[in-house]
Amino acid sequence: MTSSGNSNAATFQNDPALPIAIVGGGLGGLALAIGLLKHGIHIHIFEAAPVFSEIGAGVTFGANATRALGLIDEALLEGYKKHATFNENREHDDTFASLRWGMDERKDGGKKAGELMWHLVDKWHPEFAKQIGVRARSCIHRARLLDVLVSLVPEGTTSFGKSFEGVEEQPDGTLRLHFVDGTTATASALIGCDGIKSKVREIVCDPAVQASYAGEYAFRAMVPKAEAERALGPELARNGQIYCGYGAYMINYPVEHGDFTNMVAIPLDPDKSWDQDEWTVPTTKDEFVRYFEGWFPPLVDLIQRYCLPSKWALFNLRHSAPYCRGRMCLLGDSAHATTPHMGAGAGMAMEDAYILSNLIASMRGSASIEAAFRAYDAVRRPRTQQLVENSLNAGVALDLTLPGVGDDTDALKEWLETRYRWLWHEDLEAQLEKAKKLL
Template identity: 65%
Template sequence: MPNGATFQNHPTLPIAIVGGGLGGLALAIGLLKHHVNVHIYEAAPAFSQIGAGVTFGYNSTRALGLIDERLLEGYRKHATFNEDPEGYNTFMSFRWGMDEQREGGKMAGDMMFNLDDKWDSEAARSIGVRTRSCIHRARLLEEMVALLPPDIATFSKSFESVLEHADGTLELRFTDGTTALACAAIGCDGVRSKMRDIICGPGADATYVGEYAYRAMVPAAEVEGVLGREYARNGQLYCGYGSYIVTYPVEDYAFTNMVAVHHEPITSPYSWKESDWTVPATSDEFAKHFEGWHGPLKELVKNNCQPLKWALFNIRHSRPYYKGKLSLLGDSAHAATPHLGAGAGMAMEDAYLLANLISAVHSADAIESAFRAYDAVRRPRTQKVVEYSRLAGLACDFMLPEYDDNVEKLRDRFEEWYQWIWHEDLPEELEAAKKLL
């Protein structure tokens, strides 16, 4: 088939996207751009997002524009950046969250270092963003939904299993007893993915990493009154012995999102004993876990945190992200802890690569080759992000033995991680994958 030929779906059946979160919607937008017939099956009664702010680095925002320029335009409408002009290229200001544990050491609140894009400071500016940008998940979801036709999704459909018929047709089965037919299916159903169970089998389960998070969305005026404008309107990461707190502005500086992460004492293996991953918690419990912390910051979180704590899990494995006409995208394949702010960005990168590869094979009959090429290039990168994110959490908590609370070593390590994350050449990655088709 000549270059530029359009993808030919099955005459009547769409590609099914199981899950209508940010990753699933980004993939749908990318496939529709290539005139691919898709349909989304979402377990919730409507498109919705759990959580507040999501952080994007340059690689993530670039992926949005590569998927569809309109998606990047929508993102820019709601993105909040570091306000300080001197922080244009700063991703995060690292600070001491507790007093340094040595005589004459730094005090809680003191600066450790700025994490800057020292390698290509103009990259983000060239697409109308800054090194660090944040958006409320609900705003990004709204912009994505606006780019989709109204009949693209069926709601209240919780995926249960899939059956492949002799002619290659897939029959999706849902927990309410209904079914749907598709020519291929992509699981975008998150960290507890049922599709992953089918594709990867045992050994690719979500694993508790020994950490849980407290969350607070604090009016910016309150933060400014306690910490000052610089702290409310620019991203900060406070490191401590066994815990850390990250804060950053969202919703055009109206609020400061605060996430406090506590690490349990190291035992092997970690075990989360609750049936739910989100469990009730009290402000007194938070205060106990952050004893000795920077007083004003601690009180802000304590007075505003939700009465819950979120256990943190990741998915580290070496299993392929596809099986026949089934594939995985985003958290369903490679959920990472949030310590590098890269999880959502990896889903956007996935969506760009996968939409283009599906289009490149020109027909649903050949879609397995697209899934195979996608797996070959995406699995190594995304699994590294899972591992680097785990290590970054330990680094923020001064729990990496070779680094401890050595500021210079920590700065160098974080710079290595972020240079690798931010400056991946996604079009080059796509070309490498196309050579495998």
């Protein structure tokens, strides 16, 4: 459990009766709460679910994301490291993923399914990860990361079963939050961390700012270690792999200290449209096999046997609207939800939490928090919206259909390396200083 303050106490002062309200107790909302609590700032989390919970299995962090954890709170980084899983082969400490052919190359004498293309390596600053005790790629089960975050938030800080409905701005600048159950709460400011279907975003941005279908969906499987090794061999099962093919790609990586291999298969949707209300819909193993006919047989067979009976439509949030309005602000997926193709969505929320918590702490009180929100928007919106664009294009690139790249593996390597270098080696402390100069 974190302390309510530290020796570097913030100048920001707020009454316990007027906390900063965090709507949404997912990974981003909890990370922000920890960052604010570290500075002695009163917060309260309003979570719609009856308990803290996370949907999905593995989450991947690059060097930027793990560094952000430590900048938020060293206890958060240490807790993360206890549950993180890395490439088992120590020769791949600096490797984020090994790219392989998921199906035969379409040319005479071309590469065969399963053959290596190249390793995506942090060749620029591999020492950054080593300095904080991780490696270029680390993975964690979402439930374990959630446990770490929850352990650092004091009891009594969260109200459950509170589905946000709306907000009223009071004459004195405070906010009255309204919930679906008819209750209300008063806060000095409001930060929406309520995900891709955010209700807070409808107020902060134009209601027309909504997530759009990315034209892809995902099949998922969690495979026991022994089965993954039997089908793929230890090298492929215990180290992160991306299998590229024409119109789709697959990824697998170890989680839970290698006890399981998380597997995801993402094809392009030939219809390019999603007309269903639900974003997760039932599917069958036969449907999966039809999409991946001709792919690397051991991989297809393994996913088929353990495939969950659902497929997940992929949406993202591309827009130019500010992430703040008055004393209200957005963080994480509520502001910039992205596709998973660069393994960076959760990491961007950690970056947000570090920047925003420190900007708020640098203010003198609630009356000046709007300036912190505007500075946050100025530095975070360009980077996070660039990620949304990069990630969408990365999916096309891994599908071997990116114009100007296609199945040219040298061009693909250059294209991906440029964007991963941009992602991993942003100087977050310099970004914070830039934002503070805008105050």
